[in-house]
Structure formats: C-alpha cells, structure tokens
Amino acid sequence: MSKTFEDYLSEHQADMISIALEYIDNRADEVFAYAASEKGTSSFNAFYKINGQIVRKEEINSAVKPGDAKYDDSTERRSAMLDIGLDNIDAIEERCLEFGVETPTEMRLHYDVRSGKFRAELRYDHVFSDAPDLLPGNIFDAWFSNELKEGSGLDPA
Template identity: 45%
Template sequence: MSKVFEDKFSELQADMVSICLEYVENRADAIYIYCSFEEKTISCDFFYCINGKIVERHKLNDVIDGTKDVQYDTSSERQSGVLDIIIEDIEKMGKLCEEYDRDMPTEIKLIYNVANNSLRADYRYDIVYSNHPEKTADDISMEWFEEVKSNM
C-alpha cells in the first residue's frame, strides 16, 4: 500500500474508534468494531469490554458498579449516531479503495485496547455471508460478539 492510501485508510479506522470511545465516555477496557461491505451492502456494529466483561452497546450499564460509576447514555439516538458515522467511514473507505485501485475488505474487525492505545485490525476479502441462504451481516457480528465473550 502506498503511504498516502495507508494513512487515509488508517484515519478512517481511527475515526471509528474515536466515535466509539466518545460513546462510552472513554470508560472502557476495549472497543470492538465490526464493519461489513459486501455486495454493495454496508453494515456495522460495535461492543465493548468494560470491567473485564464483554457487553453490547445498549447494555453498558449492566456491567458497572452503580455505587461509584456514572451511568452511560445508551439512548437509541446516541447509538444511531455512532452507527451512522461508522457507516459513513465505511463508505469513504470504499471510495478510497476505488480511487487507489485497491480491493475493499468485505469484513473489518477492529479491536482497540484503550489502556495501551493500540489498534488491531483483521481484514477479510472473501464473501462472508452473501452466499449464505439465511445469514446476514448482523448474524456474523453477533457470532463475533459471542466468540469474544466466550473467550473472556
């Protein structure tokens, strides 16, 4: 990859992490972001590790110690806002890949370790769910959530 392409692609990933970190008010151990771009369909999801527990974005308050931790704002509006920004970033990635004549990943799994300020990205370029008779990107995202949760 050329330096310019890599930088721009990395900036879009960093933007996804940034909005997810903002959503959780910088109070998480890790952030998990799922991106899908398959057959011109874009989908995304995100979840967290908080206090050593893997939790979906709408259940953040289930894993805090209510006596000392402040409640998270998990309103539908905030969740939708984050998803909208991630989708915009995926669209920009697609355009960037076209512009630089690169293959767009069909799947991106980002894991951001908050304490270490480190990002790990796993990419796939093959069809993940489009050729499956019943599975959707949401199913794949939920499978990843369950996999991460079972490995904790």
Template identity: 45%
Template sequence: MSKLFEDYLSELQTDMVAICLEYVENKAEDIYIYCSYEPEMYAFDVFYRINGQVVLKNNVNTAINEDDTSYDTSEERQEAVLDIGLKDLEEIHAKCKEYGRDMPTEIKMHYNVQQNSLKAQYKYDLIYSEDEELLPDDIFDFWFEEIKKSS
C-alpha cells in the same frame, strides 16, 4: 507530501475508534468494531469490554460499577455512532476505489484502550451474501459470543 492510501485508512479507522470510545465516555477496557461490505450492503457495529464484562452497545450500563454514572444509551445516540461508522466505512470504500485497492468484505478491529493499541483483521472473500440465511448481524453476533466465551 501527499497522503497514501494507508494514511486515509488509518484516519478513518481512528475516527471509528474515537466515536465508539466517545460513546462510553472513554471508560472501556476494549472496543470491538465490526465492519462489513458485500455488494451494495454496508454494516457497522460495536461491542465493549467494560469492568471485565463483554457487552453490546445497548447494554453497556449493565457493566458499570455502582459509583459510576450511567451512559447515555438512547436510540438516538446509538444510531449516531452507527451512522458515523457507516459513513467512515463508505469513505474507506471510496478510497479503495480511488487507489485501485480491493475493498475488504470484513474488518474486525480490536482497540485496547489502556495500551492505545489497534489491531485489525481484514477478509476479502464473500461471507454472507452467498448464504440465503446468513446476515451481517449474524457474523457480528458470532464474533461477540466468541469474545465473550474467551473472557
């Protein structure tokens, strides 16, 4: 049986979750993944809820308990996560083209680790490319602050 578009999308999103989960050695409550594509610009980033604290990938060690070993948050490791996420996002775009689907301009994924549950929101309208000051990092930061405040 041949794969459907949704199968490829699911596999690529699962890979994004897996690499982000590996980064924190499977020790997070929630993973929040941000993907963006607006003409000729891809963006990918991630933040976490660890021990009830919402933290950026470079600050995950601020959320660990005394008894826990610290995470490797080296620049090389962070770049590796981002590179894999971007590669997966580019592959999603390629599959959208192959299957004649619109490429989302934004994908926000929330993975609940304990429940093994992934929820994704997709947008198709341009968000930042028509704004002279707004960048993908700004949208990511807004979402991070929104989740942090609601915690």
C-alpha cells in the same frame, strides 16, 4: 508528501474506534468494532469490555459499577454512532476506488484502551453475501459470543 491508501484506511479505522469510544464516554477497557460491506449491504456495530465484562452497545449500563455514572445509551446516540461508522465504510470504499485497490469486505477492529494497542483483521472474500441465510449481524453476533467465551480480542483465523 501525499497520503497513501493505507494512511486513509488507518484514519477511517481510527475514526470508527473513536466514535465507538465517544459513545461510551471513553470509559471502557477495550473496544471492538465490526464493519462489513458486500454487494451493496453495509453494517457497522460495536461491543465493549467494561469493568471486565464484555457487553453489547445496548447493554453498557449493565457493566457500570455501583456509584459510577450511567452511560447515555439512548437510541438517538446509538444511531448516531452507527451512522458515523457507516459513513466511514462508505469513505473507505470511495478511497479503494480512487486508489484502485480491493475493498475489504469485513473489518474487525480491536482497541485496548489501557495499552493503546490496536489490531485490525481485514477480509476481502465474500463473508455473508453468498449465503442466503447469513447477514452481517449474524457474523457480529458470532464474534461477540466468541469473545465472551475466549476473551482474546480478534479471532486468530
């Protein structure tokens, strides 16, 4: 039985979550991964819920409980995680061309480690490329800020 486009998409989304989990040694309550690609600009990023705190990838050690081991949040490790996320975006774009389907411009992935529940929100419209003062990082920052306020996973919209 041959794989469908959805099979490949799911594999790459799972790999994005997997690499984000590996970055924090599988020690998180929840993982949030953001992938965007429009008009030649791609972006990947992640943030986490650790010990009840929502933290950016560079702030993970601020959520470590006293006595627990610190994370290796070195620049090299962080860059490797982001590069693998970008590689997955490229692979998704290639599969979209191969299968003749529209390429998602944005993916917001949320994985609840304890329950194993995974949700993905995909968009296909231009999210940032038509706005001269908007970058993928701005959208990621807004999602992070919203999660800090709401704590509800993916945006309902």
